[in-house]
Amino acid sequence: MWSGRTGVLLRGWGFWLAGVPGRGPPSSNTASQARSNSSRCWNCGGPGGAVRGNAFFCPQCRALQPPDPSRDYFSLMDCNRSFRVDTMKLQHRYQQLQRLVHPDFFSQRSQMEKDFSEKHSTLVNDAYKTLLAPLSRGLYLLKLRGIEIHEGTDNEMDREFLMEIMEINEKLAEAQSEAATKEIESVVRAKQKEYTDNVSRAFEQDDFEKAKEILTKMKYFSNVEEKIKLKKIPL
Structure with a gap:
């Protein structure tokens, strides 16, 4: 562990670690009532109305059913619960x-189906965005195992890494040309590629603490990537 002046400076640079992207379907009294008897369709009362597997509609009346709150993003998007995903298959499923x-x-x-449609569509969007990007996908995998990265983790990072982040930020702040910015962007992209490969191996070995450590570093570099994007926007 390491704390002190560098930790303070990093917070000054704006290093916060956001939560896992994505959220479950919004709750509502309507949805709760429709789920009160999950084995029945809210519209016709027939059996098999609950959304399970790939069934989104009642097999009898074809009414759209409410989302299944117990379903995770990997199941929804028809993916194995793994860090490695087929992005083409993911896009097709989306x-x-x-x-x-x-x-x-x-x-x-009906208004009921309109409401459910909005919830389903939001959930599908969140699942797709979360599983598409390596960082958010890795964070979501950890979250499914009850592991989260909290704010203020700079004190837990090693000094060498924190100094590297500070130097990159200083160079970015001082960059006066497009070429200089692109050079920094290339370095950051290479780092993210390296970390992505490493975190993939960590998940394959079920080394979740190692995965957490690498993903934390990826979040720092993700913050730098956002600053690079802002740097590119003409004033």
Whole structure:
């Protein structure tokens, strides 16, 4: 562990560690009532109304059912619960689901189905964005195992890494040309690629503490990436 002046300076640079991207479906009294008897369709009362697996509609009346709150993003997007995902398959699944549940297709349906459609669509968007990016995917995998990275973790990082981050930020702040900014961006991209490969191996070995350590570093570099994007925006 290491704390002191560098930790203070890092906080001054704006190093906060945000929570895991993505959220579950918004709760509502309507959805709760519809879920009160999860084995029945809210519309016709028939069996099999609950959303399980890939079934989003009642098999009898075809009414859209509320989202299943127990379903995780990997299951929803038809992916193995693994750090390695097929991004092409993920995109195809995203498009497939949005063709099923997007609110545009429910403008002439009941208000209940409109509400459920919005919840499904939001959930699908969140799942897709979370699993698509290596950092958010890794954080979500940890979250499923009850492991989260909290704010103020700079005191837990080694001095060499923190000094490296500070130097990159200083160079970025002083960069006066597009070429200088691109050079820094190239360094950051290479670092993120290295960390992505390392965290993938950590997950394969079920070394979740190692994965947490690497993902924490990736979050620091992600903050730098955001600053690079802002630097590129013309004033």
